[in-house]
Amino acid sequence: MRSIALALLVLSLSGCQINPYTFQPDWTSPDWFGAGKEDAMNGVPVKDNQALADNFNDPKIDRSEYLRGYAEGQKKVCEEGFIHAWGLAGKSFPASCDTVENAAKLHDAWQQGMDESMKASRLN
Incomplete structure (x- = not known):
């Protein structure tokens, strides 16, 4: 009986192990074209660089890609x-x-x- 309890304890504890690399964040830069297109298609006015930096937590804004995507979204919505x-x-x-x-x-x-x-x- 004691060996069964010990075996169950070992199995339950080994099942709780977390792999630290399983949920590693992906640090790719934002898709500025997609962000601009999405904003236009949602009817949102063009955002300034500060708003984009705050929304995407990235100070390196590719303004030309954002505006190109925005124009593409306008073609679809407007x-x-x-x-x-x-x-x-x-x-x-x-x-x-x-x-x-x-x-x-x-x-x-x-x-x-x-x-x-x-x-x-x-x-x-």
């Missing part, structure tokens, strides 16, 4: 059909589309979607 759908969903006009050349046309499409959304919600 389309009339997509903005109209945002309005239908009741979402606010994305700040990332305020600076594109057809911002007034996009705002009209968004407003039309908002109006349709409000009209539909009154009917239900």
Whole structure:
């Protein structure tokens, strides 16, 4: 009986061992292109370097990559059909589309979607 208890104790203690290299953090630099694209697609205005450094805990910002990604995200979000759908969903006009050349046309499409959304919600 005593040997069984000792064997169980040894097995339970050996199962609790932690490998110190299992959860080693990955210290790669941020994907600035992806960060810019994500910000634009979420409707967030362009962030300054200080905000990016604070958000990603990295003072070495690749501003050109961030802005290139932001422009790519704007291409995807700042389309009339997509903005109209945002309005239908009741979402606010994305700040990332305020600076594109057809911002007034996009705002009209968004407003039309908002109006349709409000009209539909009154009917239900």
